[in-house]
Structure formats: C-alpha cells, structure tokens
Amino acid sequence: MATFPSVKRSKRGYDPEEVDRFLRLARRAYEGDPEVPLVAEDIRRMGFDLQRGGYQPDAVDGALERLEDAFAARERAEARHELGDRRWLEQARGTAQVILNRLGRPDGQRFDRTSIFTIGYNKREVDKFAKRLVRYFRDGLPMSVDEVRTVVFRQQRHGYREAQVDLVLDAVIDVMLAVR
Incomplete structure (x- = not known):
C-alpha cells in the first residue's frame, strides 16, 4: 500500500x-x-x-x-467502446455546449445567488474564471485539468451559490478528461 x-x-x-x-x-x-x-x-x-x-x-x-x-x-x-467513437464524441460535445451556454451568460448572472445574508463565491472571480473556460472551449486556450481542480474563489455575501458553481466545474473536468 x-x-x-x-x-x-x-x-x-x-x-x-x-x-x-x-x-x-x-x-x-x-x-x-x-x-x-x-x-x-x-x-x-x-x-x-x-x-x-x-x-x-x-x-x-x-x-x-x-x-x-x-x-x-x-x-x-x-x-x-460501448457507444462508439462518434456517439461518445457527440455526448462530450453536448455536455460542453451545456457548459458554454451557462458560462456565456452575462457577468453576475451565470449562477444563482445566495441571499444578502448568506456567503457564496465571489461573483467577479467566478465570472473571470468562467471567461477563461469559455476561451478554452471556444478558442482552444490552453488550460489544464489541474487549473480547474484547484481553482479557489474568495467568498462574499450575496455571491454565487457554491454548489451550483462546483457542479459546473465538475462537468468541465469531466469533459476535459473525456477528450484527453
């Protein structure tokens, strides 16, 4: 071990x-x-x-x-092997498109927000990282899986809901690993 x-x-x-x-x-x-x-x-x-x-x-x-x-x-x-290369790639593209649709929203509107009394992820930092992810998917901007795995956002009141942001980041990692 x-x-x-x-x-x-x-x-x-x-x-x-x-x-x-x-x-x-x-x-x-x-x-x-x-x-x-x-x-x-x-x-x-x-x-x-x-x-x-x-x-x-x-x-x-x-x-x-x-x-x-x-x-x-x-x-x-x-x-x-199970789906065949074509269907497998279509599935990965479909997931990537769902991610792009979410990340392509305007600043401050990409994710649900917490209440004014609750802490969430810093909207500005998440939006900035989301733009990098969009450039990765659309333009081929170099980005590693580790950058997504290790990204850290400060917290703020009335920020983005952490669970929602984390789910999208997990989906990004899944797509990145799927097309390696």
Whole structure:
C-alpha cells in the first residue's frame, strides 16, 4: 500500500487510516471488483478528516488526481467502446455546449445567488474564471485539468451559490478528461 509523508505532530494532515482504507477500496474498484462501484467523480469529491501528524495533504491530493485520471481514462475507453467513437464524441460535445451556454451568460448572472445574508463565491472571480473556460472551449486556450481542480474563489455575501458553481466545474473536468 502506498504511504505518504506525514506532517509534523503539531500540524494537521489527512487521517492516515481513512486515506489507506480509501486507497484499498480504489484498488479493488480499479481491478474490477463489482462490489466497489467507484468512478472518477467519486475520487474527485473524496475528502478526509484532519488529524495531528496525519498525511501531507498535498501528497495525498496529488495521488488522488493521478488516480482520478486513471479512472477517467478507463471510463473514457469503456464509453467509447460501448457507444462508439462518434456517439461518445457527440455526448462530450453536448455536455460542453451545456457548459458554454451557462458560462456565456452575462457577468453576475451565470449562477444563482445566495441571499444578502448568506456567503457564496465571489461573483467577479467566478465570472473571470468562467471567461477563461469559455476561451478554452471556444478558442482552444490552453488550460489544464489541474487549473480547474484547484481553482479557489474568495467568498462574499450575496455571491454565487457554491454548489451550483462546483457542479459546473465538475462537468468541465469531466469533459476535459473525456477528450484527453
């Protein structure tokens, strides 16, 4: 089993037991165990409790990103085999168009907003990143999956609903991984 470097005992890192348990489960899923229906999206959304002296989060996150890429590549190959190249590509294009329709909305109107008393993502920062994504999809602007995975937005009152923004970013990652 893979082990990761630990943080100092005075700092917090990912719970080693949780990480190791998840990686054992992921290995079973990747090897085709039908009792473990794990997919790339599950890996992307995985989170671990923090504890003093745990695994270094950056090291674990890097491994999870590579694992997600491996699962996505396998899922892409299975989908292409199942659907055929043409239908598979049409499906990816359809998803990309839905994303573009959302991201092509005017500034301040791309996502639902939280109430005036609730915190959400900073609209200006999300809108700026959305424009980069539009240029990626429409003009071929270079952008990596990691840029989308690691984007961070400040918070603001009456900002964009975080869950909605996160769902679109997940869809962007799915499309990016699908057409690699």
